[in-house]
Amino acid sequence: MEYIYYDSIDSTNDEAKRLIKQGKIAGETCLIAKEQTGGRGRQGKSFFSPDSGLYMTVVLPIGKSISSQVTMTVRTACAVSEAIETVTGIKTGIKWVNDIYVRGKKCCGILCEAVNNYEKGIMEYMIAGIGINIATKNWPEELKGIAGSLYEADELTDAEGLSNVRKIHSLQSITDNLAKTIAQNLNIWMEKESNELLKYYRAHSIVLGKEITYIENGTEQAATAIDIDDDGGLIVRNISDNSMVVLRSGEVSVRVSK
Numbered sequence: 001m002e003y004i005y006y007d008s009i010d011s012t013n014d015e016a017k018r019l020i021k022q023g024k025i026a027g028e029t030c031l032i033a034k035e036q037t038g039g040r041g042r043q044g045k046s047f048f049s050p051d052s053g054l055y056m057t058v059v060l061p062i063g064k065s066i067s068s069q070v071t072m073t074v075r076t077a078c079a080v081s082e083a084i085e086t087v088t089g090i091k092t093g094i095k096w097v098n099d100i101y102v103r104g105k106k107c108c109g110i111l112c113e114a115v116n117n118y119e120k121g122i123m124e125y126m127i128a129g130i131g132i133n134i135a136t137k138n139w140p141e142e143l144k145g146i147a148g149s150l151y152e153a154d155e156l157t158d159a160e161g162l163s164n165v166r167k168i169h170s171l172q173s174i175t176d177n178l179a180k181t182i183a184q185n186l187n188i189w190m191e192k193e194s195n196e197l198l199k200y201y202r203a204h205s206i207v208l209g210k211e212i213t214y215i216e217n218g219t220e221q222a223a224t225a226i227d228i229d230d231d232g233g234l235i236v237r238n239i240s241d242n243s244m245v246v247l248r249s250g251e252v253s254v255r256v257s258k
Contacts, residue, residue, distance in 0.1 A: 001028045001183050010038035012057035013113060013129040020059070020115055020125055029059040030183045032175070039131055052149075054132040054175040058183050060190065062114075062123045069123055072112040073098045073249060074232035075192065076128045078200050079185035080108060084132070087177050090150055093206035095256065096225070096234045097249040100132075101206055105148025108132045128186060134174055150174075194230055202228055207256060212236065215253045 009015055012031040019025045033055045074097065081092045081100055093101040100108035108131065115125040133149040151174075189197070202208060207225045214221055214236065223236035223245070233246040234254070247254070 001030055003179075004029065004031045006031070006033040008035050008037060009033045011036055011129075012055055013111060013127055014038070016057045016059050016127050016129075017113070017115065025059055025125075027061060028183075028187070030179065031057045031059070032179050036131070052136040052171065053134050054130070054178055056130050056179050056182065058126075058128045058130070058186050060126045060128070060186065062126050062190075064123055066114075066116055066118075066121055066123050069112075069114050069126075070231045071194075071197065072114070072126055072128070073110060074201055074228075075189045075197060076110050076112055076130070076186065078192075078197060078204075079189040080110065080130055080132075080182055081204055082189075082200070083178060083181040083185045084108070084150065087174070087181050088150055092204065094201060094204045096205065096207045096228070096247075096254055097232065102148055102150060106146060107148050107150055126190070130182060132178065134171060134178075198228055198230065201232075207234065207254065210256050211239070213255045214247060216247070 006012075006015070009031075012033050016025065016029070016031055019029075019031075035053075036055045039055060077094050077098055077100065081094055084090060084092050084100065084102075090102055092107075095101055095106070098110040098112075099106050100110075110131075111129040113127040113129070114123045115127065116122070117124050133147060135151045136147070136149045139147055205225075205228070208227065210225055212223055212225050214223060222239045224239065225234060225236050226244070227235040229235055229246060233248050235244065235246050237244055
């Protein structure tokens with residue numbers, strides 16, 4: 001795995017695609033930035049990316065059929081969840097389809113993209129963008145009460161060895177360790193058998209068994225989340241008519257009811 005570091009960049013996903021287009025990425029590569037000025041999430045939403053988090057993109061040459069893209073986000077969510085728990089010991093939950101939660105708040109977003117060769121019908125590269133709030137303190141008004149961090153700001157420092165016993169880790173040591181663990185995990189999780197993948201994903205789901213609201217094509221529906229299918233789709237039962245529906249990530253937005 002080659003590692004490329006940036007102090008600041010618009011988006012590690014966008015940079016990865018630029019480097020692929022320029023022929024500067026051929027093998028497994030991990031781009032890591034201290035901050036992003038144009039971080040992106042699903043559905044074109046911006047992703048708040050100050051210099052108190054980890055922003056990274058892992059590029060994996062895949063060479064698999066384009067249809068294999070369907071479980072990329074699920075596999076990435078499992079890889080990130082496991083890495084956070086391994087490195088920090090902090091328990092995580094996964095909100096379908098691509099958000100990692102800690103203590104009831106979103107601390108990580110994932111945006112998986114692909115570089116496809118349509119003539120050959122294959123996905124040439126998987127691009128997994130991951131943004132983790134490590135110790136963010138000051139949130140924009142619209143994120144207050146929704147977004148959270150792995151650590152409180154006063155638990156971390158940029159210098160080691162301070163007398164304050166709460167400051168047991170440095171931000172840099174956490175981001176370095178997490179980035180490398182996630183990159184290693186991704187390779188493993190991309191090859192996991194479906195049953196093992198779904199077992200982990202279901203066990204970490206904060207959605208299954210809960211009442212949710214989902215918005216699809218501008219229409220809002222209340223439903224109960226029932227299960228995850230083999231392709232990572234969310235199986236729900238609509239409360240209005242008891243009908244069963246399978247949600248695909250695309251343009252669907254899901255909120256867990258309070």
